[in-house]
Amino acid sequence: MTWLITGGAGYIGAHVVRTMSGAGESVVVLDDVSSGVPDRLPADVSLVRGSVLDRELLDRVLAEHAVTGVVHLAAKKQVGESVAQPLSYYEANVHGLGVLLEAVVAAGVKRFVLSSSAAVYGNPDTDLITEATPCAPVNPYGETKLAGEWLVRATGLAHGVGTVCLRYFNVAGAERPELADTGVFNIVPMVFDRLTRGEQPRIFGDDYPTPDGTCVRDYIHVADLGEAHLAAARRLTAQDGPGDLTVNIGRGEGVSVRELIDTIGEVSGHGTPALVEPRRPGDSPRAVAAVDLATKELGWTARRGVREMVESAWEGWCLRHPDARAGGAGPGAA
Known part of the structure; x- marks a missing residue:
């Protein structure tokens, strides 16, 4: 069978592609490369450039590659941008998914x-x-x-498609330096960016009801996330029929913002004290996943820790910012 992976040239998508391809799965990638990087993909994986909004293209790809399963990652994902551009986000994340599901049903993908x-x-x-x-x-x-989950489940129920929805928590790290996140939208690269520019990393609020007063989050290594997608794909292959599953993907362990920044300082060698600023509206004190269901239903458990995430992300950052080590020695540096 062949899996179509949408958004497969992106940060997370490339890890999913490499994990599934490396495990012997046949994959083809659809990506509009608006943020994806084609060089992240293995040489033997086909890349089709285009959008999930292009129904004619979807029909052609599903038929020409004899696709029997889809892993859908193509989406807009910046929270702040979504507040400023809600129409764009609904168009890409909901309407685009709807067009893809229409093509999936028409092609008999299950x-x-x-x-x-x-x-x-x-x-x-x-x-x-x-x-x-x-x-x-x-x-x-x-x-x-959330609307996407509803649409996927309803389509699966109506048309006999087996579905799995993976609810990621905070993704970080890289399986290898060249696959690292190139954006500066998540906390780890945001802290790297400030430290290597000689600025203090920021903590928004240190008066929360948590052990050190800063927000607590659940971080998942992107390589573990890739393995979770492989487990989900193989579950659907094994069940060979309809059914739906929704699972959290995290480590089930909380790490505070201050703890994370301290670890980044140790790994990077940039030991700049954090600057505490007022709380941001909408931040919750704690967001940590219960992960028992993923272990039970997918046979999957995260294997990598937060320090591995930071070290691997730092290597990727230094690959693209050679002067980043100036403030101290990161992993493998003199």
């Missing part, structure tokens, strides 16, 4: 894995977020991911 997000939960007041925790997204990005 397996579908959706890249979702912990943003569907909003800011629940709970020690561990389970899959049964009520969903109450607080921004358009989270809304589009």
